[in-house]
Amino acid sequence: MTPQLKIVFWKGEHFWVGKFIDHPEIMSQGESLEELEENLRDAYREMLMDDVPPAYQVKDIAL
Secondary structure (H helix, E strand, O other), rough: OOOOOOOEEEEOOEEEEEEEEOOOOOOEOOHHHHHHHHHHHHHHHHOOOOOOOOOOOOOHHHH
């Protein structure tokens, strides 16, 4: 079973905009609803670090 998350979305002036209800910090846009959904999936994967290789490093940086 594929995990599912709810999104909230709306039509802006030029793009569809949306974000995950349970992760409002993950927000994206798309020219169509389909593109918005794919962009949100990509953003979610990046937030989960799914694309980070096993031999990654961690470092603190000053802001």
